[in-house]
Amino acid sequence: MTKTVAVIGAGIVGVSTALELLRAGHEVVLVDRGGPASGTSHGNGGVLAAAAVLPVTGPGLWAKAPKMLLDPDQPLFLRWPYLPKLLPWLMRYMSHANAEAALTRARAIAPLIGDSLADHLALAGGTPAEKWIVPSDYVFAYPHRAAFEADAFGWQTRSSLGFTHELLEHGAFQAYDPAMSPAFGLGVRQPDHGRITDPGQYVKDLATHAQSLGARLVIGEVQDIAQENGRLTGLRIGGETLPCDAAVLTTGVWSGPLAKRLGLDIPLESERGYHLELWEPSVMPRSPVMFAAQKFVATPMEGRLRLAGIVEFGGLDAPPSAAPFELLRRAIRAAMPELTWEREVEWMGHRPSIADSLPVIGAAPALKGAYVGFGHDHIGLTAGPRTGRLLAQMISDQSPNIDVTPFSPRRFA
Incomplete structure (x- = not known):
């Protein structure tokens, strides 16, 4: 079923999610307060660190x-x-x-980043971003x-x-x-x-490609979530409501306040x-x-x-x-x-x-139609395409192709 999905945040995770949603047949609105790659996605180390x-x-x-x-x-x-x-x-x-916690994190994160180069090539192949x-x-x-x-x-x-x-x-x-x-x-x-030889331009080129596929870019800050009967119905932006069937929060370290509106208290x-x-x-x-x-x-x-x-x-x-x-x-x-x-x-x-060095990726349990994808610490660029694919699969009611249990937002509900 085709959905209208708002993606909040146009860094590598958000833009990857938008592209995967478009390829799955959904309508996408990409919302960012400063425009694509205006934050951490611009300034990272540029390494696809599959073994990190x-x-x-x-x-x-x-x-x-x-x-x-x-x-x-x-x-x-x-x-x-x-x-x-x-x-x-x-x-x-x-x-x-400690060693036990570090091993737990390593085993959980390896399927998310272990094929990073292939994931990026699959995401950007045939687009103007591929050259980076x-x-x-x-x-x-x-x-x-x-x-x-x-x-x-x-x-x-x-x-x-x-x-x-x-x-x-x-x-x-x-x-x-x-x-x-x-x-x-x-x-x-x-x-x-x-x-990636120009991370900021890479993400901008991916966002431009998403727009060429039909995504709408909205420059603005999301102040609140509109909901009705336990389901997300839209986003409040600048005094207006942007209607949508689902929304994904991918604003990195700035995600905390909106995550709380989704019933998540994330450290x-x-x-x-x-x-x-x-x-x-x-x-x-x-x-x-x-x-x-x-x-x-x-x-x-x-x-x-x-x-x-x-x-x-x-x-x-x-x-x-x-x-x-x-x-x-x-x-x-x-x-x-x-x-x-x-x-x-x-x-x-x-x-x-x-605090546990694992991102949150998945549905917010307290509000239907709400999803989150952030908290990747040092591996945001590396994990961006796979995270976007997982979120698109979840929103499309498909089973993710890796175990996403360690990333479940439920651990902070």
């Missing part, structure tokens, strides 16, 4: 976090005045910092074998889920990528990944992420490189090298901090000593992080 199954809350974080917060060369920052507001969420978040997708390796850089072995839990977990990797040492890393400093004695090459917080773009770089890495110690990725993009990563807790309202940008500058100069660039662009955005 481990949460930030890995085993050992309790011991590491205090030292990291006091070391300006570590990728964890906190705006201390925000701590009292953060603390209740932080305690729930840190309760998952580049199949590639994804490489982790370590100073020596001991540092790699300290991450054994993560690599063993990836291997157990079927993700392969190859160690590059004794000069093999520099032979693979001459841009890397000899200070990195070991690289880990993960094949069958991909990168959602911003993991503030930073990127530094180096335009007209003198050298480029061969593939996206994750520098394991500083937890940032250097991704080759159209005309620039994007350095993205860092975790800062400080809420939605505070301006960007200077220290994360300085860490990125210091780290890339050490990693790629030959690198020079013509100009820089700084950016800070908000990753939507749920």
Whole structure:
């Protein structure tokens, strides 16, 4: 049955959902307060990180976090005045910092992201957005074998889920990528990944394609949900009601207030992420490189090298901090000593992080016709197409093709 579906939020998850709904024969209205890719989907690291199954809350974080917060060369920052507001969420978040919880999350998330490159090619194939997708390796850089072995839990977990990797040492890393400093004695090459060479334009091109298929784009902010007899009937936007048969909430870290209107109390917080773009770089890495110690990725993009990563807790309202940008500058100069660039662009955005490190994807149990898809923390771009397909299947009354139980909104009803 054809439905009119409103998709709230035009980032990668929302636009993917809109396209999958259109291909399933539904009518779609895409609603966003700033337009497609105006938030986190613009500024992400650009990696299709199929093997990124481990949460930030890995085993050992309790011991590491205090030292990291006091070391300006570590990728964890906190705006201390925000701590009292953060603390209740932080305690729930840190309760998952153990091996059992990390393995549970990894096993749940692997089917959502494990075929990310294929998912993006299926979503964008034959559209103007396809040109931004580049199949590639994804490489982790370590100073020596001991540092790699300290991450054994993560690599063993990836291997157990079927993700392969190859160690590059004794000069093999520099032979693979001459841009890397000899200070990195070991690289880990993960094949069958991909990168997006302009994430913002990629999502904009997908949104334009959705409009060419009949989607209507509405620029505005949804203030409330219209409902009747336990069923969603429309969205309140700027004093008017947009009628629809179903709606999907995909506004990332800004989803909390509307989620509450849908009967969901989701422990959602911003993991503030930073990127530094180096335009007209003198050298480029061969593939996206994750520098394991500083937890940032250097991704080759159209005309620039994007350095993205860092975790800062400080809420939605505070301006960007200077220290994360300085860490990125210091780290890339050490990693790629030959690198020079013509100009820089700084950016800070908000990753939507749920306390158990699992997104919410599915029907809101308290209101028929209402669906949610957000909370992907560091894997929003990677998981966007598969999330959109799952939501379109649910709205079309089809059975999803993976187990979506771990992502059920019911856990926060």
